[in-house]
Amino acid sequence: MSAKPSRPPRLSRPARPARPARDGMLLTLACLVVFLVILDATIVSVALPSLRTDLGLDPTALPWVVNAYTLAFAGFLLIGGRCGDLYGRRRTLLAGIALFTVASAAGGLATDAGLLLTARAAQGLGGALLMPTTLSVITQTYPQGPRRARALAVWSAVGAVGAAAGTVMGGVLTQLLDWRWVFLINLPFGAVAATTAWRVLFDVRRDAREDVQGVERGEGRGGLPEGRTTEGPEGGDPAARPRLDLPGALLVTAGLAAALYGLMESTTYGWGAPRVWGPVAAGSTALVLFAVHQARWAEQPLVPPSVVRRRPVPVANATMFLLGLAFFASPVLLSLHLQNVHHYSPLRAGLGFLPIAVALMLSGLVTGRLIPRFGARAVAIGGLILAAVGFGVLALTLGGHGSYALTVGLPGVVFGLGVGSSFTPVTACAISGVPPSLAGLASGILNTTRQVSGAVGLAVLNTLAAAGADSYAGSHPAAGGATGADALAHGHALAFAVAACCALAAAVVATRLPRPRSEQ
Incomplete structure (x- = not known):
C-alpha cells in the first residue's frame, strides 16, 4: 500500500516539452524580446515629424522622444542583469515584458509630450530588464560549445536586424497607418512573449539553480520548491542570500544617466556648454564613487570585483x-x-x-x-x-x-x-x-x-x-x-x-x- 511513491516526483517535475523543443521555444522567445527592445530604440525616428505636428511638441523636446528611451535603458542595464540573477529569469522577464508592453500602450495613446516621454522612459526601463535576461536565458539553456555558439549567433543576428529594421518599419507604419502604431505594434508581440515565458521559462530558472548548487556533481535535486525565488546560498538565513546592492545601484544608474545626458546634449550645444560638461563631470564622479564602493564598502557588490578581474x-x-x-x-x-x-x-x-x-x-x-x-x-x-x-x-x-x-x-x-x-x-x-x-x-x-x-x-x-x-x-x-x-x-x-x-x-x-x- 505504501508502494505508490511516484506522486511526489510527478508533482515536483511536471511534464514539459522534450528538451530540443523547449530549447527552441526559449531561443525564439529570447530573439523576439531582443528584437522588440532594439527595434524600439530607432522605430520612432522616422515618425518624429508626424508626432511633433500631432502633439505640438517643442523642437527642443523632439530628440528626447529617442533619448528618454536610451537614457533609461542604458542607466538600468546593470540592475536589470543583476535582477535576473537574484530574483530569477522568469520573474524578471515577465516583469520586463509587462512594463514594456504597458508603456508601449501608453505611448500609443499619449495626448501630450509629458505622457509620451514618460512612456518612452518606462519602455527603456522595461528593455533594461529584458535585454540582459534574454542573454542569460540562452547561457543557462545551452551548455558551452557549438550549440551555444549557434544560439548566440541567432540572437545577435536578430538583434542586428532589429537595429536596422527600426527606420524601415517606422516609415512604413507612419506612412500607411499613423505614428501611434510605432508603439501599438508592440502589444500583440508583448502578449505572445508573456504567454511563452509563462509556459516555458520556469524550467530554465530551476535548471539554473541546479547548476549553481552543483548539478554537475550528480543528478541534481529534481525540483526545488516553487516558493523559492532566489538563486543563491541555501539555508533559511535570509541574510546569507544574495541581495541587490542598493547604494551601488543608485550610484551607477545616476552616473550613467548623467554622463549619457551630457553626451546627448553635446550634439546640440557643443562640448564647451555647461549643460554638456557639467553632467558628464558629475556622472563620471558618480561612476568613480561606484567603483570605490564596489571594491571597499559593499557587502554584496552589484559588480563583484572578482568578475571584472x-x-x-x-x-x-x-x-x-x-x-x-x-x-x-x-x-x-x-x-x-x-x-x-x-x-x-x-x-x-x-x-x-x-x-x-x-x-x-x-x-x-x-x-x-x-x-x-x-x-x-x-x-x-x-x-x-x-x-x-x-x-x-x-x-x-x-x-x-x-x-x-x-x-x-x-x-x-x-x-x-x-x-x-x-x-x-x-x-x-x-x-x-x-x-x-x-x-x-x-x-x-x-x-x-x-x-x-x-x-x-x-x-x-x-x-x-x-x-x-x-x-x-x-x-x-x-x-x-x-x-x-x-x-x-x-x-x-x-x-x-x-x-x-x-x-x-x-x-x-x-x-x-x-x-x-x-x-x-
Whole structure:
C-alpha cells in the first residue's frame, strides 16, 4: 500500500516539452524580446515629424522622444542583469515584458509630450530588464560549445536586424497607418512573449539553480520548491542570500544617466556648454564613487570585483567599446548622408540601410558555425579587420560623386559582414568567463558597454563630421564649385576614417581574448 511513491516526483517535475523543443521555444522567445527592445530604440525616428505636428511638441523636446528611451535603458542595464540573477529569469522577464508592453500602450495613446516621454522612459526601463535576461536565458539553456555558439549567433543576428529594421518599419507604419502604431505594434508581440515565458521559462530558472548548487556533481535535486525565488546560498538565513546592492545601484544608474545626458546634449550645444560638461563631470564622479564602493564598502557588490578581474570580461568589454564607437553611429551618419547628399526621402534612406542589415544578419548566422571550428578569438579578429576595411572604404568613397551602390552599398555590406561576425564571438568570450549564477550580470555589463560606446561614438563622430564639413566648406568656397552637400560628404568621410581606426584598434585588443575551455 505504501508502494505508490511516484506522486511526489510527478508533482515536483511536471511534464514539459522534450528538451530540443523547449530549447527552441526559449531561443525564439529570447530573439523576439531582443528584437522588440532594439527595434524600439530607432522605430520612432522616422515618425518624429508626424508626432511633433500631432502633439505640438517643442523642437527642443523632439530628440528626447529617442533619448528618454536610451537614457533609461542604458542607466538600468546593470540592475536589470543583476535582477535576473537574484530574483530569477522568469520573474524578471515577465516583469520586463509587462512594463514594456504597458508603456508601449501608453505611448500609443499619449495626448501630450509629458505622457509620451514618460512612456518612452518606462519602455527603456522595461528593455533594461529584458535585454540582459534574454542573454542569460540562452547561457543557462545551452551548455558551452557549438550549440551555444549557434544560439548566440541567432540572437545577435536578430538583434542586428532589429537595429536596422527600426527606420524601415517606422516609415512604413507612419506612412500607411499613423505614428501611434510605432508603439501599438508592440502589444500583440508583448502578449505572445508573456504567454511563452509563462509556459516555458520556469524550467530554465530551476535548471539554473541546479547548476549553481552543483548539478554537475550528480543528478541534481529534481525540483526545488516553487516558493523559492532566489538563486543563491541555501539555508533559511535570509541574510546569507544574495541581495541587490542598493547604494551601488543608485550610484551607477545616476552616473550613467548623467554622463549619457551630457553626451546627448553635446550634439546640440557643443562640448564647451555647461549643460554638456557639467553632467558628464558629475556622472563620471558618480561612476568613480561606484567603483570605490564596489571594491571597499559593499557587502554584496552589484559588480563583484572578482568578475571584472576575470580576463575575458574586461578584454571583451574593451573590444566591444571600440567596436561600438565605430558602428553604432553609422546608421545615423549614413541616413544623414543619403538624405542630404543623395537627396533621398527618409523612407528611402531607411531602405538604403537594408543591404547592410542583411549582411549583419547573414554574417551573424554564419558565425555560429565558424566559432566551434576556428575559435571565438580568431573569428572576432577576422570580423573586426573586415569591419575596419569596410569603414575605410566608406571614408574613401563618401567624399566623391558616385552611385549609392559604389559609395554606400558595397562598403556598407563589407562593414556589415565584419561587424556581424564580431558581435557573437565577443559576446561569447564575455560570458564564458563567469559562472552561470552571474550570467545576467555579465550580460548587463556588456550591454551597458555597448550603450555607452554608442552614445560616445555618436557624439564624437557627429562632432568630427560637423568639424570636417566646416573645414572643407571654409577651404572650398561655393564660388569655387563646392556645395553644402560636398562639405557634408567630406565630413562624413572623416567620421568613417576614425571609425575604421576604432575597428582596427578593437582587432588589436581582441588578440588578448582567451580561448574558452571548450576550444582548447
